[in-house]
Amino acid sequence: MESTALKDIADRIRAAAADRTTLSIRGGNTKAFYGEAAHGEPLETAALAGIVSYEPSELVVTVGAGTPLAELEALLAGQGQCLPFEPPRFAPGGTVGGTVGGMIAAGLSGPARASVGSVRDYLLGLTLVNGRGEVLVFGGQVMKNVAGYDVSRVLAGSMGALGLIAEASLKVLPVAPAEATLDFACSQADALRLLNEWGGRPLPLNASAWRLRDGVGVLSLRLRGAVAAVEAACTQLGGERQDAGRAAAGWQSLRDQQHPWFSAGAGALWRLSVPQTAPVLDLDGAPLVEWHGGQRWYLATPGESQRVRAAARAAGGHATLFRPAPGARHEARFDALSAPIERIHRALMNEFDPDAVFDRGRLLPARTTAH
Structure with a gap:
């Protein structure tokens, strides 16, 4: 049964489609x-907050998209469970922080992503309001409840361009019984070599981060798993x-980008996604290396944009101007x-939102938003 809040949102979306008004989900x-x-009029999701159902023994929680991440994680922590992919909350002092819907729409994950997977891997199902104002339900509350695509x-990562996420069912996991962080003084090249070597061994690797500390390279390695x-x-x-x-505290600061490295320079913040086996990149400055x-991560001046993107492509990856x-x-x-790939993006947008009610510009440059 639809809630009043969900009906109101669906009505507004239908009205926006009729009026050719663009909505930006927030x-x-x-x-x-x-x-x-x-771009567009804000469409708030705060009214869609709340825990719909939680079955700790089944490792499944269903939650409204407007629910603050901090609230969901507090609930899970009370049962010794967590979102293992550590979604960033980006909550400066005194603010509520990110929401469950924003977590899914942005598709961002924290330090443990390379070992445990991303938000996409923990999505069991969700409720979506498309550009026609239709309430659609995909998936379910169990891993086997998916037939076909x-x-x-x-x-996950659609940036609100396909519709408004109203509710989501997520797989959760127990908090690991044991955890330890080890620091190693080494160069970036040695850190990459060690991580590649350790990755081929039966070790409880969970997260890693290499950066310069007082001019010295330091690799931090987090282990999680059984005590033994x-x-x-x-x-x-x-x-x-x-x-x-x-x-x-250090891992939390990396998760929410409050670590001193992120404020060490005034340049643009770039996120480069490359194969784990890629060598040290030919770029200026000492990066923060995760996953x-x-x-x-690199801090670069605006004039270095082409060089940053070229270095990522040469390594078999891609670059995102994060900030x-x-x-x-x-x-x-x-x-x-x-x-x-652009044709696939357009086809999905036209199927979910034929009247372009939702702001497509967050995800694609202006030249690709036509439909």
């Missing part, structure tokens, strides 16, 4: 910086074991899509 508004600039996962496995790995790997509380080498430099002229946030 939850906690903590990721307004991400993607291209938003899993439409719900298409919406974590302790055995600590003995095998060596390194300097970190205080648990301090280490947890066992697969995600590399532009203050006052910099506008440039595309995402790499240009190949013609076949």
